[in-house]
Amino acid sequence: MSQGLEIRWHGRGGQGAKTAALLLADVAFKTGANVQGFPEYGPERMGAPITAYNRISRDRIRVHSNIYTPDLVVVVDETLLHSVDVTAGLKEDGAIIVNTPRTATEIAGLLNGYKGRVYTVDARRISVDTLGKNFPNSPMLAAAVAVSRVMDKESFIREMRTSYEHKFSKKPEVIEGNMKALTMTFEELEPYLKQA
Amino acid sequence: MPKKDRMSGNEAVAYAIKQVNPDVMPAFPITPSTEIPQLVSTYIANGQMDTEFIPVESEHSSMSATIGAEAAGARSLTATSSCGLALMWEELLLAASNRMPCVLALVNRTLSGPININCDHSDSMGARDTGWIQIYAEDNQEAYDNFIQAYPIAEDKNVHLPVMICQDGFITSHAVQNIELLDDDTVKDFVGTYEPEEYLLNPGKPVSVGPYSISNYAMEAKKNQEIAMENSKEVILRVADAFERVSGRRYGLFEEYRTEDADHIMLIMGSAAGTAKQACDDLRDKGMKVGVLKLRVFRPFPAAEIAKALSGCKSVAIMDRCECYNGNGGPLSMEVCSALYKNKVLIKAVSYMYGLAGRDFTVENVYEIFNELDASVKNDTEPEQYRYIGLRSQGVPG
Numbered sequence: 002m003s004q005g006l007e008i009r010w011h012g013r014g015g016q017g018a019k020t021a022a023l024l025l026a027d028v029a030f031k032t033g034a035n036v037q038g039f040p041e042y043g044p045e046r047m048g049a050p051i052t053a054y055n056r057i058s059r060d061r062i063r064v065h066s067n068i069y070t071p072d073l074v075v076v077v078d079e080t081l082l083h084s085v086d087v088t089a090g091l092k093e094d095g096a097i098i099v100n101t102p103r104t105a106t107e108i109a110g111l112l113n114g115y116k117g118r119v120y121t122v123d124a125r126r127i128s129v130d131t132l133g134k135n136f137p138n139s140p141m142l143a144a145a146v147a148v149s150r151v152m153d154k155e156s157f158i159r160e161m162r163t164s165y166e167h168k169f170s171k172k173p174e175v176i177e178g179n180m181k182a183l184t185m186t187f188e189e190l191e192p193y194l195k196q197a
Numbered sequence: 198m199p200k201k202d203r204m205s206g207n208e209a210v211a212y213a214i215k216q217v218n219p220d221v222m223p224a225f226p227i228t229p230s231t232e233i234p235q236l237v238s239t240y241i242a243n244g245q246m247d248t249e250f251i252p253v254e255s256e257h258s259s260m261s262a263t264i265g266a267e268a269a270g271a272r273s274l275t276a277t278s279s280c281g282l283a284l285m286w287e288e289l290l291l292a293a294s295n296r297m298p299c300v301l302a303l304v305n306r307t308l309s310g311p312i313n314i315n316c317d318h319s320d321s322m323g324a325r326d327t328g329w330i331q332i333y334a335e336d337n338q339e340a341y342d343n344f345i346q347a348y349p350i351a352e353d354k355n356v357h358l359p360v361m362i363c364q365d366g367f368i369t370s371h372a373v374q375n376i377e378l379l380d381d382d383t384v385k386d387f388v389g390t391y392e393p394e395e396y397l398l399n400p401g402k403p404v405s406v407g408p409y410s411i412s413n414y415a416m417e418a419k420k421n422q423e424i425a426m427e428n429s430k431e432v433i434l435r436v437a438d439a440f441e442r443v444s445g446r447r448y449g450l451f452e453e454y455r456t457e458d459a460d461h462i463m464l465i466m467g468s469a470a471g472t473a474k475q476a477c478d479d480l481r482d483k484g485m486k487v488g489v490l491k492l493r494v495f496r497p498f499p500a501a502e503i504a505k506a507l508s509g510c511k512s513v514a515i516m517d518r519c520e521c522y523n524g525n526g527g528p529l530s531m532e533v534c535s536a537l538y539k540n541k542v543l544i545k546a547v548s549y550m551y552g553l554a555g556r557d558f559t560v561e562n563v564y565e566i567f568n569e570l571d572a573s574v575k576n577d578t579e580p581e582q583y584r585y586i587g588l589r590s591q592g593v594p595g
Binding site for chain 1: 373
């Protein structure tokens with residue numbers, strides 16, 4: 002059995018990397034895929050580095066270990082680049098997405114010589130523009146879907162609206178902002194994805 | 198119609214509890230417990246089930262209240278994890294010896310120290326001799342399916358014993374995966390209505406529960422409890438057959454995966470069995486004849502059945518996710534070795550310790566163990582017994 006697509010998320014406690022991984026499992030499930038979404042628990046405190054994982058496959062997923070050779074790495078907090086080896090085991094034909102206002106070329110120099118594709122998303126700006134606050138996980142989730150192509154943009158947007166309506170049933174005012182964050186991320190990434 | 202969904206192991210068991218809708222659930226709903234009591238209390242608050250939820254001040258009380266409710270004639274359960282189970286110790290024994298068919302949804306997490314919250318089997322393995330039936334799950338689906346089978350096993354008149362439904366902490370409990378859910382009516386029909394034969398709130402037939410028993414009779418009570426545990430094996434299989442008819446999913450005392458012609462077998466429990474099966478397929482592709490025996494039912498211990506299942510292979514790796522500090526291997530390894538000897542199956546049996554306090558267990562670890570077994574059989578050497586897998590000095594993953 003092929004392991005399908007394996008994704009590793011790096012974030013800091015409180016930024017929503019775990020939630021993003023679980024939401025990705027949720028939307029991928031709706032495309033009919035077999036999914037796994039799980040966090041690795043360390044010291045549970047705000048700001049501590051955390052890791053979360055996704056496996057997405059056509060076949061039933063039986064492996065229950067962490068992911069050491071991911072196809073995609075998503076870095077929700079760029080300050081982690083100085084303390085965590087985020088490209089460890091990342092496949093050369095894979096990709097990494099970093100939340101930063103800097104360009105992919107600038108970030109590539111900080112990735113221990115990683116040769117694969119590098120994308121950057123200014124999730125803080127997108128989030129502040131659309132939600133008025135810094136919640137980087139929605140833009141990073143959209144970026145993960147755009148780069149991995151686990152599903153097309155239209156079905157992703159449709160399924161996410163359903164998910165948000167469920168998740169934010171008690172605060173519906175944040176739904177539109179989150180939806181806008183998703184589409185804005187797709188639009189900003191599209192020119193770079195076409196180049197790849 | 199069964200429904201395809203995705204859920205964490207905690208959500209899956211909470212959903213099963215909602216469908217079974219037992220009468221009483223006392224629980225201590227904060228750390229070290231899991232989301233299970235919280236999710237169940239939400240279902241109750243939303244009017245989706247009518248179980249009486251009793252938030253108690255400790256696990257000592259939650260198990261006491263579970264026993265009290267069960268003795269009164271109510272179908273009862275609780276849920277806990279790790280040191281929460283340890284705090285129930287005294288009552289675990291009382292639940293079993295008073296023959297209370299209650300259920301405990303356990304999320305397996307390590308006991309201190311060092312202080313750690315992650316998965317291993319030290320909590321339930323510590324409780325292995327308390328008289329509870331113990332059933333382990335590989336994933337969220339099995340945790341859900343096992344919970345639905347729990348009451349029909351516990352309440353069978355030839356059993357009357359409490360059942361512990363175990364799933365791996367975090368690895369299963371907090372991981373979202375695909376699952377197939379039965380519809381509510383199927384679950385209700387399968388579990389049936391609880392009709393206790395003897396209970397405290399029955400003025401027509403007074404009974405006493407938990408009285409002092411003098412030496413003239415106490416040993417007979419213990420023997421009866423032991424007979425009930427032996428009886429439960431056949432009941433567990435009968436309930437599994439009935440469950441297969443409603444779900445299409447087959448369960449037994451253990452699962453034999455590609456063992457029919459295997460030279461080497463890994464005997465393992467819980468989520469790591471899935472990883473072992475994947476590694477087994479990879480090695481089979483390379484021509485190695487290996488298999489996995491996944492133990493589902495640890496209590497009652499299927500000693501003769503395991504010995505028979507291993508009788509055709511050359512070597513077995515017995516995988517313990519619990520250190521019991523006897524200087525001689527983990528609890529699973531001790532019991533399997535005893536089963537092999539008594540049944541005169543004298544194959545090479547090697548004890549391994551893995552995954553303590555959440556240490557990751559990978560397909561590469563499984564390759565390493567099978568290669569070691571293969572070399573020891575080919576070269577007729579004795580591999581190191583009771584070896585720790587994935588220790589930092591031997592190279593930690595990640």
